[in-house]
Amino acid sequence: MKVAEALLYLRKKLSLIESEDEARSEALQILAHLLDTSPLNVTLHLEKEVPEELLNRIVEERLRYKPLPYILGKVYFFKSAFYIEEGVFIPRGDTELLVEVFLNLPIREGFFLELGCGTGAISISILLERPLLKAVAVDISLRAIEIARKNAHLHGVEERLFLLRGDWYTPLREKRLYQVIISNPPYISYRESSILPRDVLEYEPSEALFAGPKGTEFHERILAEAEKYLAPGGFIIFELGYNQAQAIEVLASNWKIKFFRDLQNYERVALLWKEEDI
Numbered sequence: 038m039k040v041a042e043a044l045l046y047l048r049k050k051l052s053l054i055e056s057e058d059e060a061r062s063e064a065l066q067i068l069a070h071l072l073d074t075s076p077l078n079v080t081l082h083l084e085k086e087v088p089e090e091l092l093n094r095i096v097e098e099r100l101r102y103k104p105l106p107y108i109l110g111k112v113y114f115f116k117s118a119f120y121i122e123e124g125v126f127i128p129r130g131d132t133e134l135l136v137e138v139f140l141n142l143p144i145r146e147g148f149f150l151e152l153g154c155g156t157g158a159i160s161i162s163i164l165l166e167r168p169l170l171k172a173v174a175v176d177i178s179l180r181a182i183e184i185a186r187k188n189a190h191l192h193g194v195e196e197r198l199f200l201l202r203g204d205w206y207t208p209l210r211e212k213r214l215y216q217v218i219i220s221n222p223p224y225i226s227y228r229e230s231s232i233l234p235r236d237v238l239e240y241e242p243s244e245a246l247f248a249g250p251k252g253t254e255f256h257e258r259i260l261a262e263a264e265k266y267l268a269p270g271g272f273i274i275f276e277l278g279y280n281q282a283q284a285i286e287v288l289a290s291n292w293k294i295k296f297f298r299d300l301q302n303y304e305r306v307a308l309l310w311k312e313e314d315i
Contacts, residue, residue, distance in 0.1 A: 040068055041083040043092060050096050063105050067095055070109045102236040115162040119188050124180045126245035128158040131276070131299045132221050134306045136162045138274050138297055139219060145169055149217040150266060152205055152259065153177075155245065157185030157198065159219060164194040171197045173215070177204050177244070205258055211265045218263055221276040226252035253277075253284050260288055260309075272310045279303035 038046070047064035048057070055063070065076040071087045072079065098108045106112035107123045114128040115136050121127065136159060139149075146169035151160045154174035164170055176182050182202050189195040201208040225246050230238065237246070248254040256275060263273055273292075277285055282296055282304040292309040299305035 038087055038089045038092065039083065040072070040079065040085050040087060043068060043087050044079070044083075047092075047096065051099065054100060054102065063099070066105060066109065066113070067092070070111060076113070102239060104236045104240055107240060112156065112158070114156075114158040117158075117162065117165065117192060119156050119158045119161070120184060120191060121156050122180065122184060123240065124242055125178065125184050126155045126181075126241055128156060128221075131305055132159065133162075134297055134299055135159055135219060135221060135274055135276055136166075138306055138308055139163055139217060140166055142217065142272060144216045144272075147171070147216045147268070148173060148214050149219060150209075150215040151175070152218065152220040153222055153245070153255075154185050154200070155181050155221075157188045157200075159221065160185075160198055161188055161192050161194055163219075164197050165192060171199070173199045173201065173209070175201045175203055175205065175208060177202065178242070205255075206262050206266065209266060213264075213266060213268050213271075215266055215271060216268055217272045217274060218259065218267055219274045220255075220259060222255035222259065223248040224252050224255065224276065224278045224281065226250060251284070253281055253288060256281075256285060257288055260292070264311075270310075272308060274306065274308050276306055277304070279305070282307075 044064055047067055048060045051060035051063050065079050068079045069076040072082055095108055099105055104127055106121050106127050110120060112119050112121045112127055115133050148171050151172060151174040154160055154176045160172040160174045164172055179202055182200050185200055189198045223246055227247060227250055259275060285307055289309055293312050295308045296304040297306040
């Protein structure tokens with residue numbers, strides 16, 4: 038099957054379970070995987086042949102709602118592709134905003150801390166853009182730590198990314214070392230589980246999704262102990278749910294705070310700092 042034909046076939050099949058825009062995006066990702074190129078370059082190879090049997094196998098798995106990154110073992114985030122396996126949270130496009138907010142800060146060297154690193158995509162993306170920075174990244178999942186280590190090696194930043202297994206701050210020494218604490222924490226409340234897409238609910242790790250009854254439990258944990266680890270003049274950057282900005286403002290009443298909106302115009306990322314430190 039040629040790429041041009043495969044593109045139409047994939048869009049038709051994938052539209053059975055998702056929107057047309059998402060189907061087109063995933064069709065390009067599948068073909069990029071089979072062609073060993075980037076999704077942006079797929080249309081340059083419309084006359085190339087792709088293995089039909091493998092293509093159909095990928096489609097069959099996706100139509101059973103298995104997330105595409107788990108099928109391909111690859112997820113695109115910010116400017117790079119990252120290795121991923123089942124059992125590790127899939128980075129989303131909205132989370133790229135965390136990286137963008139960080140890169141707009143006047144921080145070029147020193148250490149930053151990531152809590153709940155998953156694949157390592159956030160820390161690695163920052164390290165690739167800031168060659169003088171180093172990162173400490175924590176995750177409670179051994180599988181996530183192993184995947185993050187593999188991604189650090191793939192992108193050549195393993196000497197600047199220090200991975201620790203543990204529950205949030207627990208594996209760290211209480212030292213005000215970090216210029217930034219950054220996190221995409223679990224922020225879905227238990228009552229919101231019914232509105233999650235089937236592929237998320239059935240396949241992604243629940244510990245990376247659900248925070249507790251309120252949804253802001255991990256934000257509370259970040260703020261409660263941040264000053265033990267944050268360097269003077271440092272910043273906190275974290276992602277939040279589409280309806281959590283007001284609750285975060287209450288939690289962070291003794292911090293200065295600025296929200297950044299995602300492409301759907303939701304307040305998705307918060308930047309926090311202490312005015313007296315700046």
